[in-house]
Amino acid sequence: MLHEPHLDPKAKSPPPARSILSHARELFRLRLDKSTSRVSLAALCFAGLFSVIGGRLVQLAVTSENTSEVRRAASSEISAARPDIVDRNGEILATDVKMVSVFAEPRNIIDKDEAVELLTAVLPDLDATDLRNKLNTKKGFVWVKREITPRQQAEVHRLGIPGVGFLPENKRVYPNAEAAAHVLGFANVDNVGIAGIEKYIDSMGLQDLNGAGFNISAADLKPVQLSIDLRVQHALRDELMKGMTKFKAKATAGAVLDVNTGEVIALVSLPDYDPNNPVDALDKDRINRINVGVFEMGSTFKALTVAMALDSGKYNINSTLDARSGLRYGKFTIGDYHATHRVLTVPEVFIHSSNIGTARMALGIGVEGHKAFLRKMGQLTRLDTELPESALPIIPPRWGELNTMTIAFGHGLAVAPLQALMAVGALVNGGMLIKPTFLKRDEEQARQTALQVIKPETSEAMRYVMRLNASNPAGSAGSAAIAGFFVGGKTGTAEKVINGRYSKNKNFTTFTAVVPADKPKYVFLTIMDEPQAIEGTYGFSTAGWNAGPVTGNVIERVAPLLGIPPRFEPPAQPFPLMSRLNAWGTH
Amino acid sequence: MIKLLHIIAISALIVSAGYAYSIKYDTLYYAEQVAKLKSRTQREREAIAVLQAEWQYLDRPDRLQAAADQHLDLQPLKIQQLARLSDLPNRPEREDEIGRKLEALGLLGPTATPKDRSNEARTPSTQTPRR
Numbered sequence: 001m002l003h004e005p006h007l008d009p010k011a012k013s014p015p016p017a018r019s020i021l022s023h024a025r026e027l028f029r030l031r032l033d034k035s036t037s038r039v040s041l042a043a044l045c046f047a048g049l050f051s052v053i054g055g056r057l058v059q060l061a062v063t064s065e066n067t068s069e070v071r072r073a074a075s076s077e078i079s080a081a082r083p084d085i086v087d088r089n090g091e092i093l094a095t096d097v098k099m100v101s102v103f104a105e106p107r108n109i110i111d112k113d114e115a116v117e118l119l120t121a122v123l124p125d126l127d128a129t130d131l132r133n134k135l136n137t138k139k140g141f142v143w144v145k146r147e148i149t150p151r152q153q154a155e156v157h158r159l160g161i162p163g164v165g166f167l168p169e170n171k172r173v174y175p176n177a178e179a180a181a182h183v184l185g186f187a188n189v190d191n192v193g194i195a196g197i198e199k200y201i202d203s204m205g206l207q208d209l210n211g212a213g214f215n216i217s218a219a220d221l222k223p224v225q226l227s228i229d230l231r232v233q234h235a236l237r238d239e240l241m242k243g244m245t246k247f248k249a250k251a252t253a254g255a256v257l258d259v260n261t262g263e264v265i266a267l268v269s270l271p272d273y274d275p276n277n278p279v280d281a282l283d284k285d286r287i288n289r290i291n292v293g294v295f296e297m298g299s300t301f302k303a304l305t306v307a308m309a310l311d312s313g314k315y316n317i318n319s320t321l322d323a324r325s326g327l328r329y330g331k332f333t334i335g336d337y338h339a340t341h342r343v344l345t346v347p348e349v350f351i352h353s354s355n356i357g358t359a360r361m362a363l364g365i366g367v368e369g370h371k372a373f374l375r376k377m378g379q380l381t382r383l384d385t386e387l388p389e390s391a392l393p394i395i396p397p398r399w400g401e402l403n404t405m406t407i408a409f410g411h412g413l414a415v416a417p418l419q420a421l422m423a424v425g426a427l428v429n430g431g432m433l434i435k436p437t438f439l440k441r442d443e444e445q446a447r448q449t450a451l452q453v454i455k456p457e458t459s460e461a462m463r464y465v466m467r468l469n470a471s472n473p474a475g476s477a478g479s480a481a482i483a484g485f486f487v488g489g490k491t492g493t494a495e496k497v498i499n500g501r502y503s504k505n506k507n508f509t510t511f512t513a514v515v516p517a518d519k520p521k522y523v524f525l526t527i528m529d530e531p532q533a534i535e536g537t538y539g540f541s542t543a544g545w546n547a548g549p550v551t552g553n554v555i556e557r558v559a560p561l562l563g564i565p566p567r568f569e570p571p572a573q574p575f576p577l578m579s580r581l582n583a584w585g586t587h
Numbered sequence: 588m589i590k591l592l593h594i595i596a597i598s599a600l601i602v603s604a605g606y607a608y609s610i611k612y613d614t615l616y617y618a619e620q621v622a623k624l625k626s627r628t629q630r631e632r633e634a635i636a637v638l639q640a641e642w643q644y645l646d647r648p649d650r651l652q653a654a655a656d657q658h659l660d661l662q663p664l665k666i667q668q669l670a671r672l673s674d675l676p677n678r679p680e681r682e683d684e685i686g687r688k689l690e691a692l693g694l695l696g697p698t699a700t701p702k703d704r705s706n707e708a709r710t711p712s713t714q715t716p717r718r
Contacts, residue, residue, distance in 0.1 A: 092639055092640065095643075097633070097636055098636075175641075175643035175647055176647045176648070177647065178649075179647065179648065179649065230648065234647075234649060238652065483666065484666045485666075557663070560666070560669055565671055568667075
């Protein structure tokens with residue numbers, strides 16, 4: 001009993017001593033039954049934490065709903081970046097620049113009428129009713145005006161209308177304007193390719209990436225390098241423009257093709273358009289005549305016929321063909337424009353452009369052989385290049401002997417000029433048919449897909465007759481025979497079909513030139529639609545008087561740009577096989 | 588002893604917390620700098636794109652042609668004016684005395700470059716017909 005008070009001094013600690021210290025000690029007590037206050041404190045802490053997080057979530061959900069929605073709407077509307085397009089020397093043909101566009105959030109505009117009034121005052125070309133309708137919708141995002149100037153941006157900014165803002169966008173610009181319009185095509189205000197190479201770029205997967213929501217910046221995109229040479233392109237366009245005014249032609253077009261790689265060095269079709277402002281780009285008159293138009297190529301096709309005849313083995317360079325009188329077939333008679341009334345050798349048939357001679361050659365081969373050869377040369381099927389626009393050749397539905405005879409000299413089969421140029425390239429480059437391309441490539445890449453269509457010997461014969469046509473006084477290509485470049489060529493004049501019959505005075509003239517003829521590097525093509533006889537052409541409007549000289553001007557101006565060295569002594573043995581065979585005209 | 592360990596542990600904790608704090612704020616600072624630089628390079632890139640487009644616009648062949656026609660007294664290049672390096676004439680004979688003396692001593696090797704005889708004749712034998 002005595003020591004009872006000393007039994008447990010700790011338990012005896014008085015209630016007033018249960019102060020902060022003891023509470024703290026409670027927290028660190030390890031025994032489970034005594035740790036309730038610790039648990040409750042922890043529970044309290046977690047409850048507080050969760051309520052803070054929850055509150056913040058509610059706050060975010062309430063306040064930032066609008067901005068994120070606008071951002072989402074804007075990102076799908078905004079113009080995507082496109083890769084630059086450069087020419088074969090790296091000159092820029094098309095590029096993106098940043099422009100500012102005005103947008104509005106109709107939901108956040110308080111006084112819509114006032115907004116319409118203010119905006120139309122600053123941007124006078126806006127349609128007020130159209131804008132009012134746009135602002136009266138319930139949409140979260142509408143465009144007010146795309147691509148405004150910095151000055152207009154400052155003015156709109158100064159209006160201070162709530163709910164109207166600015167977004168930077170990519171705008172496609174073509175600094176060279178018309179120079180390569182038909183090759184480049186153009187992109188619309190949303191930077192989606194509509195035509196030409198621009199559409200090709202989109203079809204290669206750019207648009208799919210944008211659609212999937214990938215935000216592509218200009219830095220990720222590699223420039224697309226074309227085979228076009230801007231300087232040549234400009235020179236060609238300039239010369240064709242001069243030719244078109246001089247001969248009062250309705251339209252004209254030209255192309256330069258590298259025969260060893262299939263690269264299109266230049267392609268011009270006049271009239272053309274400005275891709276920066278393509279309002280009249282889809283005009284029927286402004287189609288790409290080289291690629292999209294199909295035409296009866298006239299005597300240019302005689303080159304194909306002669307090559308077919310020589311390659312078949314049934315004819316050789318010394319074969320003779322009777323052109324003493326017109327070739328009768330049923331009630332039709334085929335005559336010659338430059339009638340010779342005698343028996344001609346193959347080179348003579350070519351340089352006199354004898355319809356009778358070529359028709360006889362085609363008849364000798366037969367309809368099936370003729371068709372097979374033209375199909376092999378790619379003249380009967382659609383020519384697909386990178387350009388999305390292409391045309392199907394117009395083939396006679398029932399191809400009889402008469403068709404073969406007329407097609408032999410270029411009437412009755414309409415092909416795209418680029419297609420014919422590809423075939424001429426194959427005739428002179430040693431017999432390799434190479435599909436034209438608008439992208440830069442080298443000879444090895446071209447050889448991988450090339451097809452050997454005629455024998456190299458036939459190719460030499462074709463080079464020989466084309467050169468002879470330019471060098472012989474009787475030939476028709478003399479007007480393009482620029483000294484020093486050893487030019488070879490073939491004229492072609494087709495009478496245009498007006499109301500179902502061939503017109504006598506409306507011509508479609510073509511000229512195909514090969515430079516240099518002994519070792520071809522480039523083929524040149526000029527076509528003219530309805531050139532007129534002018535002073536100095538003695539009433540003629542055939543190819544030798546208009547398309548020929550224009551091609552000559554082009555070669556004279558472009559050959560130095562293309563790095564073809566001029567030679568003032570003719571090559572020693574340009575056509576060894578021909579002189580061995582003692583062909584007509586070698587002596 | 589235990590107390591000392593406690594003190595060491597607590598101070599280590601404080602130091603490491605302080606270090607982590609400073610690292611974090613450094614990171615924030617640098618991240619901000621990176622973002623700033625990125626936006627600056629982006630702006631520069633856009634400016635370069637605009638300048639390039641403008642350069643090409645001013646440098647476009649048709650504008651140059653019009654300007655050259657108007658302001659320069661130049662004529663179109665003639666094919667006869669083109670020459671290759673091998674067409675250039677050889678170096679003329681040495682005039683200096685020392686050179687001749689060296690030559691006499693056999694110390695001066697021949698310097699004449701091989702001549703391309705095929706291109707010697709510069710008078711064109713073919714002519715572009717009148718058009």
